Amino acid sequence: MLKNDLLLQAANGQKTSRPPVWLMRQAGRILPQYRKLRSSFSGFREFIKTPDAVAEATIQPVDELGVDAAILFSDILVIPEAMGLEYHLVEKKGPLFPTTITDLAGIESLQSGAEAAVKLEYVYEGLRLTKAALNDRIPLIGFAGAPWTLAAYMIEGSGSKTFSKAKKFLYQHPDWAHLLLEKITETTIAYLNTKIDQGANLVQVFDSWAGILSPAHYRKFAVPYIQKICSSLDRVPVTVFAKNAWFALEELGQLDCQVVGLDWNTHPQKARALIDPSKCLQGNLDPCALYADTQEVERLTKQMVHSFDGPHIANLGHGVYPDTPLDSVRCFVDTIQSL
Amino acid sequence: MLKNDLLLQAANGQKTSRPPVWLMRQAGRILPQYRKLRSSFSGFREFIKTPDAVAEATIQPVDELGVDAAILFSDILVIPEAMGLEYHLVEKKGPLFPTTITDLAGIESLQSGAEAAVKLEYVYEGLRLTKAALNDRIPLIGFAGAPWTLAAYMIEGSGSKTFSKAKKFLYQHPDWAHLLLEKITETTIAYLNTKIDQGANLVQVFDSWAGILSPAHYRKFAVPYIQKICSSLDRVPVTVFAKNAWFALEELGQLDCQVVGLDWNTHPQKARALIDPSKCLQGNLDPCALYADTQEVERLTKQMVHSFDGPHIANLGHGVYPDTPLDSVRCFVDTIQSL
Numbered sequence: 272m273l274k275n276d277l278l279l280q281a282a283n284g285q286k287t288s289r290p291p292v293w294l295m296r297q298a299g300r301i302l303p304q305y306r307k308l309r310s311s312f313s314g315f316r317e318f319i320k321t322p323d324a325v326a327e328a329t330i331q332p333v334d335e336l337g338v339d340a341a342i343l344f345s346d347i348l349v350i351p352e353a354m355g356l357e358y359h360l361v362e363k364k365g366p367l368f369p370t371t372i373t374d375l376a377g378i379e380s381l382q383s384g385a386e387a388a389v390k391l392e393y394v395y396e397g398l399r400l401t402k403a404a405l406n407d408r409i410p411l412i413g414f415a416g417a418p419w420t421l422a423a424y425m426i427e428g429s430g431s432k433t434f435s436k437a438k439k440f441l442y443q444h445p446d447w448a449h450l451l452l453e454k455i456t457e458t459t460i461a462y463l464n465t466k467i468d469q470g471a472n473l474v475q476v477f478d479s480w481a482g483i484l485s486p487a488h489y490r491k492f493a494v495p496y497i498q499k500i501c502s503s504l505d506r507v508p509v510t511v512f513a514k515n516a517w518f519a520l521e522e523l524g525q526l527d528c529q530v531v532g533l534d535w536n537t538h539p540q541k542a543r544a545l546i547d548p549s550k551c552l553q554g555n556l557d558p559c560a561l562y563a564d565t566q567e568v569e570r571l572t573k574q575m576v577h578s579f580d581g582p583h584i585a586n587l588g589h590g591v592y593p594d595t596p597l598d599s600v601r602c603f604v605d606t607i608q609s610l
Numbered sequence: 611m612l613k614n615d616l617l618l619q620a621a622n623g624q625k626t627s628r629p630p631v632w633l634m635r636q637a638g639r640i641l642p643q644y645r646k647l648r649s650s651f652s653g654f655r656e657f658i659k660t661p662d663a664v665a666e667a668t669i670q671p672v673d674e675l676g677v678d679a680a681i682l683f684s685d686i687l688v689i690p691e692a693m694g695l696e697y698h699l700v701e702k703k704g705p706l707f708p709t710t711i712t713d714l715a716g717i718e719s720l721q722s723g724a725e726a727a728v729k730l731e732y733v734y735e736g737l738r739l740t741k742a743a744l745n746d747r748i749p750l751i752g753f754a755g756a757p758w759t760l761a762a763y764m765i766e767g768s769g770s771k772t773f774s775k776a777k778k779f780l781y782q783h784p785d786w787a788h789l790l791l792e793k794i795t796e797t798t799i800a801y802l803n804t805k806i807d808q809g810a811n812l813v814q815v816f817d818s819w820a821g822i823l824s825p826a827h828y829r830k831f832a833v834p835y836i837q838k839i840c841s842s843l844d845r846v847p848v849t850v851f852a853k854n855a856w857f858a859l860e861e862l863g864q865l866d867c868q869v870v871g872l873d874w875n876t877h878p879q880k881a882r883a884l885i886d887p888s889k890c891l892q893g894n895l896d897p898c899a900l901y902a903d904t905q906e907v908e909r910l911t912k913q914m915v916h917s918f919d920g921p922h923i924a925n926l927g928h929g930v931y932p933d934t935p936l937d938s939v940r941c942f943v944d945t946i947q948s949l
Contacts, residue, residue, distance in 0.1 A: 435931050438898035442906070482854070485874050485896040485927075515821070517856055518875050535824050536857050557824040559777035567781070588824075592774050 273472070278340045278410045281582045282473055282508035282529045284549045290576060290583045291339035292607040293412075294600065295512075296590030297332035298344040301600055304331050315360045319345050325397030329411075330404050335597075336604050340410050340473070343398055343466070347416030347477060350458055351425050353390040354381040364429075371428040372440075375447050383454035388461035395469050402470040413471035415463055417478035417513065418455040418496035419489075422448065425455075434483050441484075441492055448492060456496045460503045467506050475510040475532070476500060482515020489519050494526075501527040510553055514589065521545045535588025539579045551582035558587045561599040568599045572606040612811070617679045617749045620921045621812055621847035621868045623888045629915060629922045630678035631946040632751075633939065634851075635929030636671040637683040640939055643670050654699045658684050664736030668750075669743050674936075675943050679749050679812070682737055682805070686755030686816060689797055690764050692729040693720040703768075710767040711779075714786050722793035727800035734808050741809040752810035754802055756817035756852065757794040757835035758828075761787065764794075773822050780823075780831055787831060795835045799842045806845050814849040814871070815839060821854020828858050833865075840866040849892060853928065860884045874927025878918045890921035897926045900938040907938045911945040 273279070277291035299305055305328055312318040319325060328344040348358050348366055358368045372378055381387075401411060424430075426437040441448050463474045476497060484493060493513070501509050511523055512532030523531050524546030533542050533554035542552060556575045561568060576585060585607045591600060612618070616630035638644055644667055651657040658664060667683040687697050687705055697707045711717055720726075740750060763769075765776040780787050802813045815836060823832060832852070840848050850862055851871030862870050863885030872881050872893035881891060895914045900907055915924060924946045930939060 433897075433931065435898055435901075435933075438896070439901035442898055442902040482875065485899075486877055488896070515854065515875075518877060518880075536821065536854075538825055538857065541857075557777070557827070559772075559774055559781055560824075562774075562778040563781040592772065594774075 273407050273410055275339055275409045278584060279472060279508065281584050282510070282551050284529070284551060284582050286582070289610040290579070290585040290607055292585040292604055293338040293340040293342065294332070294587055294591045294603070295342075297336065297338060298328045298342065299591070300593035301591055301595050301597055302331050302335055303597075304335070315346070319349070320393045322393055322397035322400050325394075326400035326404055329397075329401045333405070333409065336601060337608070338409070338604055339608075340412055341401065341405060342412040342414060342475070343394070343401060343471070345394055345397070345414070347414070347421065347479075348424060349391055349394060350387075350415060350421055350455065350462060353387040353462075354383060354454065354458055355387075356381065356425055358424075366424060366429060368425065368428040372422075372425045372451060375450075378447055378451045378454065381451075381454055384457040385461040387458045388465060391462060391465075394462075395465055398466055398469045398471065410472035411470060412473050412475055412510075413463060413466035414475045414477060415459045415500075417476050417481070417493065417511075418452045418459065418500075419484070419493040420478050420480045421455050422451050423480045423483075425451070434480055438483065438488075441488055445491075452492060452496050456499050459500055463500070463504055467504065471507065473508045473510065473530075474504060475512060478511070478513035478516065481513035481519070486518045489516060490522065494519065494522050498526050512553070524550060530584060532586070533588060537588075539575075543580045548581045551584060552579060553584040553586050555586065555588035556603065558589050558592050558595070561587075561591070561595045561603060563599070565598060565602040568602045569606045572603050573610075576607060576610060612746050612749055614678055614748045617923060618811060618847065620923050621849070621890050623868070623890060623921050625921070628949040629918070629924040629946055631924040631943055632677040632679040632681065633671070633926055633930045633942070634681075636675065636677060637667045637681065638930070639932035640930055640934050640936055641670050641674055642936075643674070654685070658688070659732045661732055661736035661739050664733075665739035665743055668736075668740045672744070672748065675940060676947070677748070677943055678947075679751055680740065680744060681751040681753060681814070682733070682740060682810070684733055684736070684753070686753070686760065686818075687763060688730055688733060689726075689754060689760055689794065689801060692726040692801075693722060693793065693797055694726075695720065695764055697763075705763060705768060707764065707767040711761075711764045711790060714789070717786055717790045717793065720790075720793055723796040724800040726797045727804060730801060730804075733801075734804055737805055737808045737810065749811035750809060751812050751814055751849075752802060752805035753814045753816060754798045754839075756815050756820070756832065756850075757791045757798065757839075758823065758832040759817050759819045760794050761790050762819045762822075764790070773819055777822065777827075780827055784830075791831060791835050795838050798839055802839070802843055806843065810846065812847045812849065812869075813843060814851060817850070817852035817855065820852035820858070825857045828855060829861065833858065833861050837865050851892070863889060869923060871925070872927060876927075878914075882919050887920045890923060891918060892923040892925050894925065894927035895942065897928050897931050897934070900926075900930070900934045900942060902938070904937060904941040907941045908945045911942050912949075915946060915949060
């Protein structure tokens with residue numbers, strides 16, 4: 272029994288006295304204690320592979336900010352790695368895959384499903400340690416990247432403004448792309464189900480590069496795989512956050528998920544008009560609004576909450592930026608919790 | 611009298627036998643003759659400051675592809691430079707401003723209006739040479755960056771995934787931001803009016819970073835300045851292309867402009883539902899669709915054209931990517947011209 276289960280109430284479409292609140296990337300550089308912990312590791316990947324450090328980073332924002340949910344500290348690219356595609360993280364540049372997916376043989380050689388997901392024992396151990404330390408105070412969220420976003424990195428080999436190499440692959444080799452997406456999907460389902468076995472109370476799927484696909488390609492190469500994940504996870508609520516996929520809001524609203532995350536470009540009322548009132552919406556203050564003075568942060572936060580209608584989980588419209596003043600983050604959380 | 615004025619007919623809301631077609635970035639790396647010309651200059655800025663090279667680059671795609679419009683080869687950042695803010699272009703990284711806008715004094719020291727625009731004589735000379743060489747075959751488009759996009763670069767100092775420094779400035783110093791935007795607007799009006807004096811037949815305003823603002827900020831810091839530009843240019847049609855500003859489509863449709871450009875995420879029918887049928891729409895094939903084989907390019911191009919309703923200028927939904935096969939570009943243009 273969770274002491275504070277506001278997040279799950281809202282996710283399940285119940286009316287709550289106030290919206291639960293957490294922030295994407297709340298476990299991160301906004302916190303001095305995180306920066307101290309991070310500095311004890313030479314690399315980020317070493318950090319996320321150390322279960323007790325993962326638990327510590329996950330719980331820091333809970334203790335410091337009093338948010339209504341914890342989210343297990345990790346990285347979406349652990350899935351490609353478990354499937355056999357190694358990556359590095361280059362300081363200030365992001366992920367880099369020395370080998371990328373270029374042909375059918377590359378896709379066939381990837382491991383998938385439970386066989387791949389079992390390699391992520393360090394994540395599950397971090398989750399168990401976190402659950403123990405949380406001591407049922409609040410729900411713990413587990414997350415994964417959406418299949419298209421992971422495929423985009425695996426083909427492109429790095430971040431990109433256009434992901435034109437990955438998109439080219441969809442236009443030139445649609446059948447291979449579907450095979451790759453299927454293997455990622457199977458792995459993600461096994462991964463998230465193990466997280467749920469170990470105590471995750473809700474899972475969130477991040478489709479970070481949703482917005483670079485055309486509506487037709489998003490419908491073909493993204494939505495069916497997200498739907499497959501949603502329909503395979505029936506024990507806890509699922510949140511789908513597809514950044515910049517405003518053009519697919521109606522389809523996202525029809526997924527077997529309980530929560531749809533909104534970015535800061537999407538007016539909550541426009542989203543609500545397309546999404547059934549039984550579904551919970553999450554979001555969506557502009558992360559840059561937290562650069563304003565705290566009086567303005569308070570005003571903008573209230574305005575954001577009032578623009579939502581129906582079940583709502585308060586959050587930013589994207590991950591909190593690393594240089595955001597902690598006082599503003601605190602003001603954002605406190606404003607919502609005092610409503 | 612232009613021999614082919616399909617572009618202007620469509621822009622003015624007239625029914626045309628087929629849509630006119632051109633491509634954003636058609637003067638560029640897709641053409642071997644461009645790459646040859648480019649290689650004779652050590653820097654891109656030296657290139658765009660050489661009027662006869664500008665005319666040559668502008669006309670290359672007209673001769674090679676037979677497009678229905680030429681667009682004067684230049685860069686949106688000539689305006690900040692004319693206002694007093696120097697920039698460099700770093701290979702593979704993009705623009706870099708050694709000095710950025712951080713305070714009121716920096717904004718006050720910028721030149722603006724005709725006083726700044728007069729420094730862009732090399733652009734006007736390139737335009738005159740282009741007009742002479744075009745010999746009234748087709749219309750010539752002049753362009754400028756939208757005030758918000760230029761301000762974003764001037765504050766951020768470079769390209770950015772989030773433009774969080776520029777957005778922070780809007781939240782922390784809204785009055786200074788308005789002063790900066792006003793000065794950019796006045797300069798842009800003087801600049802575009804001089805281009806029109808010298809023979810530009812249509813002007814396009816590119817708001818490349820529209821999509822990173824919240825709807826409220828876009829309404830406050832972007833739309834009024836674009837509107838001021840539109841209402842100051844009454845001699846030729848104006849196209850507004852605000853990338854990823856789907857949330858503002860209705861407001862863009864109410865501007866004193868004749869054409870609204872759509873990116874590839876925007877379904878033409880959804881746009882048309884928000885924009886008066888008297889206004890022309892431009893776009894919007896996914897630039898990556900041109901990586902498909904030519905049979906598929908033909909199919910997707912026809913599908914795109916048929917999804918538009920009312921006056922339409924065919925184009926991609928973004929600038930053509932440098933590694934796009936020339937045969938596909940040709941197929942795109944030919945498919946539309948044979949409709």
